[in-house]
Amino acid sequence: MSLTFQQHRLSNGLTILSETNPHAHTFSAGLFVKTGSRDEPAAINGVSHFLEHMMFKGSDTIDWQAMNRIFDEMGARYNAFTTQEMTAYYATVLPEFTQRVMGHLGQLLRPALRTEDFDTEKKVILEEIAMYEDEPSHRIYEHLMARHFEHHPLGQSVLGPADTIRSMTRDQMKAYLDTRYGPANMVLSVAGKLDFKEVVELAEKLYGHWTGPAVSRDHAVATHADRDLSMTDAKLNRTYVMAMTPGPSSQDPLRFAARVLGDVLGDSEGSRLYWALVDPAIAEEADFGFYPHDGVGSFYVSLACTAENTDRAIEIARTILFDAIKTGIDEDEIERARNKLVSGLTLSGEQPSGRMRSLGSQWMYLNQYRSLEQDVADLMAVDAKQLSDLMHTYPFDPMTLVRLGPA
Amino acid sequence: MSLTFQQHRLSNGLTILSETNPHAHTFSAGLFVKTGSRDEPAAINGVSHFLEHMMFKGSDTIDWQAMNRIFDEMGARYNAFTTQEMTAYYATVLPEFTQRVMGHLGQLLRPALRTEDFDTEKKVILEEIAMYEDEPSHRIYEHLMARHFEHHPLGQSVLGPADTIRSMTRDQMKAYLDTRYGPANMVLSVAGKLDFKEVVELAEKLYGHWTGPAVSRDHAVATHADRDLSMTDAKLNRTYVMAMTPGPSSQDPLRFAARVLGDVLGDSEGSRLYWALVDPAIAEEADFGFYPHDGVGSFYVSLACTAENTDRAIEIARTILFDAIKTGIDEDEIERARNKLVSGLTLSGEQPSGRMRSLGSQWMYLNQYRSLEQDVADLMAVDAKQLSDLMHTYPFDPMTLVRLGPA
Numbered sequence: 024m025s026l027t028f029q030q031h032r033l034s035n036g037l038t039i040l041s042e043t044n045p046h047a048h049t050f051s052a053g054l055f056v057k058t059g060s061r062d063e064p065a066a067i068n069g070v071s072h073f074l075e076h077m078m079f080k081g082s083d084t085i086d087w088q089a090m091n092r093i094f095d096e097m098g099a100r101y102n103a104f105t106t107q108e109m110t111a112y113y114a115t116v117l118p119e120f121t122q123r124v125m126g127h128l129g130q131l132l133r134p135a136l137r138t139e140d141f142d143t144e145k146k147v148i149l150e151e152i153a154m155y156e157d158e159p160s161h162r163i164y165e166h167l168m169a170r171h172f173e174h175h176p177l178g179q180s181v182l183g184p185a186d187t188i189r190s191m192t193r194d195q196m197k198a199y200l201d202t203r204y205g206p207a208n209m210v211l212s213v214a215g216k217l218d219f220k221e222v223v224e225l226a227e228k229l230y231g232h233w234t235g236p237a238v239s240r241d242h243a244v245a246t247h248a249d250r251d252l253s254m255t256d257a258k259l260n261r262t263y264v265m266a267m268t269p270g271p272s273s274q275d276p277l278r279f280a281a282r283v284l285g286d287v288l289g290d291s292e293g294s295r296l297y298w299a300l301v302d303p304a305i306a307e308e309a310d311f312g313f314y315p316h317d318g319v320g321s322f323y324v325s326l327a328c329t330a331e332n333t334d335r336a337i338e339i340a341r342t343i344l345f346d347a348i349k350t351g352i353d354e355d356e357i358e359r360a361r362n363k364l365v366s367g368l369t370l371s372g373e374q375p376s377g378r379m380r381s382l383g384s385q386w387m388y389l390n391q392y393r394s395l396e397q398d399v400a401d402l403m404a405v406d407a408k409q410l411s412d413l414m415h416t417y418p419f420d421p422m423t424l425v426r427l428g429p430a
Numbered sequence: 431m432s433l434t435f436q437q438h439r440l441s442n443g444l445t446i447l448s449e450t451n452p453h454a455h456t457f458s459a460g461l462f463v464k465t466g467s468r469d470e471p472a473a474i475n476g477v478s479h480f481l482e483h484m485m486f487k488g489s490d491t492i493d494w495q496a497m498n499r500i501f502d503e504m505g506a507r508y509n510a511f512t513t514q515e516m517t518a519y520y521a522t523v524l525p526e527f528t529q530r531v532m533g534h535l536g537q538l539l540r541p542a543l544r545t546e547d548f549d550t551e552k553k554v555i556l557e558e559i560a561m562y563e564d565e566p567s568h569r570i571y572e573h574l575m576a577r578h579f580e581h582h583p584l585g586q587s588v589l590g591p592a593d594t595i596r597s598m599t600r601d602q603m604k605a606y607l608d609t610r611y612g613p614a615n616m617v618l619s620v621a622g623k624l625d626f627k628e629v630v631e632l633a634e635k636l637y638g639h640w641t642g643p644a645v646s647r648d649h650a651v652a653t654h655a656d657r658d659l660s661m662t663d664a665k666l667n668r669t670y671v672m673a674m675t676p677g678p679s680s681q682d683p684l685r686f687a688a689r690v691l692g693d694v695l696g697d698s699e700g701s702r703l704y705w706a707l708v709d710p711a712i713a714e715e716a717d718f719g720f721y722p723h724d725g726v727g728s729f730y731v732s733l734a735c736t737a738e739n740t741d742r743a744i745e746i747a748r749t750i751l752f753d754a755i756k757t758g759i760d761e762d763e764i765e766r767a768r769n770k771l772v773s774g775l776t777l778s779g780e781q782p783s784g785r786m787r788s789l790g791s792q793w794m795y796l797n798q799y800r801s802l803e804q805d806v807a808d809l810m811a812v813d814a815k816q817l818s819d820l821m822h823t824y825p826f827d828p829m830t831l832v833r834l835g836p837a
Contacts, residue, residue, distance in 0.1 A: 025453070046432070046453040048776045095700060096766050098773030117773060293502060359503050366505030366524060369455045374780050
């Protein structure tokens with residue numbers, strides 16, 4: 024695969040990352056901003072996600088209908104997302120729309136933030152929060168993050184508390200935009216059929232005049248303790264359990280082993296938790312996985328079962344984890360997990376849109392380019408020894424556990 | 431894009447179609463069988479879809495767990511589907527699993543049809559039918575197909591009537607399998623990173639001994655009449671309307687224009703039906719589209735609205751259609767639709783799995799290879815003149831209309 028990686032930094036600090044694939048049929052571009060809920064002052068928690076919505080309400084020169092219509096006219100596949108640590112805006116088009124889509128993404132990131140749009144969108148956000156609060160799995164995740172990262176900014180919710188959203192003003196959002204969306208805190212990631220020189224020239228013309236301060240991130244050390252917490256909701260029929268314990272960060276070389284371990288212990292079919300809990304119908308769902316973050320990471324366990332089975336299901340899940348440390352992971356379990364993960368990675372990497380997202384996201388954490396081949400090689404290198412190192416470095420202890428059930 | 435198309439026919443009649451992409455990272459293979467609900471005797475209507483389920487229950491040498499586990503061990507993305515006119519089984523893997531996945535697809539298509547599995551799966555199928563019957567949009571579609579194609583085999587349901595499934599025997603299914611799954615009625619489609627010579631040798635070794643009769647399909651001419659039919663269900667809150675009228679077939683050169691027309695009139699955002707019905711809140715949903723079949727085709731309109739608005743919504747939708755014939759379609763509407771369709775086609779064509787499905791499906795209808803470039807060129811060639819020809823050839827008349835509402 025003849026892919027070429029190139030990078031360039033504009034004089035205003037905006038980094039451009041590019042992976043050219045002359046055999047691709049499409050051009051994919053994304054603007055990744057290193058800011059999310061962990062970077063928000065508590066008084067405006069939720070502003071990153073709210074701001075992401077406001078971008079689609081139009082700039083000074085075009086309204087919200089034109090903002091969406093112009094993407095449609097190019098036949099673009101476009102979207103945006105906000106996490107605890109980044110906000111991204113991206114689109115995939117036919118190569119003839121390279122200039123137009125880059126221009127339009129530039130419009131997208133210069134929002135007018137009109138007060139009437141702000142007030143309307145606030146209602147949409149509050150509805151989204153209310154809707155998520157009806158979902159037990161979301162409620163328990165939010166509560167667990169808040170308690171597991173109690174004195175750490177990762178404990179803040181991406182959507183934000185409803186009260187905070189209600190009292191947020193348009194000027195607070197504008198101040199956040201001006202502080203966090205400086206070009207030095209941003210990356211333009213492009214992939215597919217493209218001419219790097221043309222992309223750099225367009226970026227200079229379209230984004231080269233952007234200004235804003237360089238900013239940093241609070242890398243407070245997270246501290247955790249063993250905890251067993253309960254919430255009740257009489258409306259529920261099942262009990263939900265979710266637990267977190269320290270795991271590798273997005274920068275930790277053990278992150279590849281952590282993905283393999285997630286598949287071996289927690290995959291929805293044929294994993295150790297599946298055979299111990301779901302197959303014998305002790306729990307309806309049982310999952311184990313890995314959430315890597317910037318400088319910090321977690322393993323999680325989640326279960327759904329009847330109220331009567333809860334204690335037994337938790338005990339079985341704990342036994343599965345601690346037995347894995349003692350007896351290790353078998354070579355055939357590792358091979359199966361590796362094959363699955365490598366397939367998934369390879370399939371998403373066959374499209375420019377997948378590579379664009381990977382380039383942008385990985386840069387946010389690593390300040391480094393990684394080819395698909397490097398990621399595949401690191402996954403393929405995971406063996407029983409690495410998994411043993413992983414579980415001895417992160418021995419599932421301490422653990423924050425939350426139960427949410429009818430009683 | 432350096433893609434190479436090659437084809438070969440084994441001595442038992444099995445056709446092999448291949449599109450090699452040396453720059454791909456994956457290998458995708460599918461077995462497409464030219465059989466579906468339109469090819470079923472009424473007494474066993476639903477057998478194609480039921481049989482598709484039974485394939486995953488194991489062969490003489492492996493049970494259902496191994497059938498699924500072996501795909502998982504390769505990290506395969508695999509699936510199957512049944513329509514009125516074809517049944518397909520496919521998987522995408524890393525190239526090193528070429529031989530193993532082709533062998534396993536061969537196992538898949540030699541089902542044991544064990545009586546105990548047949549009886550268990552029958553319950554699953556009956557539950558699937560019951561579930562679909564709860565969906566108004568599915569119920570109205572099934573009823574409309576049955577009435578629009580009243581004396582034509584396309585009127586038969588893919589899932590089949592529950593009574594027919596209940597009385598179906600394992601031996602009836604076996605007889606259907608032996609008749610319809612002959613190698614001359616099948617195509618092996620492969621795409622991605624592959625060696626054509628190796629694929630042909632493997633196919634000869636793995637599938638070359640398959641036997642079965644050559645079969646044909648009933649190409650009865652469909653006749654239609656203007657009809658306005660009603661069904662009621664007191665449990666519903668909204669009224670659903672769906673109508674069909676003749677359109678181009680899967681072989682008709684006007685099929686590309688029909689896709690553009692579908693987008694201009696019926697796209698969920700910014701189409702003529704959207705602005706006339708959804709934007710002013712006369713209907714909650716309004717869709718227009720195109721169902722191409724083997725030798726016959728339909729346009730459809732579907733609406734969801736309050737009972738009071740139904741007559742008015744139908745009248746407005748009819749006006750939109752007949753006005754389009756009179757005044758034609760504007761160049762900017764065509765351009766926007768073309769861009770959207772070409773983008774969608776190009777994005778799906780960037781992955782071997784998309785090309786494998788396109789090769790196999792198109793061969794079922796056309797007995798012909800079409801490159802992505804040919805499809806794109808034919809879509810790009812659609813203009814106002816072609817759309818006018820289309821609407822004068824298929825003037826939305828006669829129309830079978832079904833209403834399903836609370837009263």
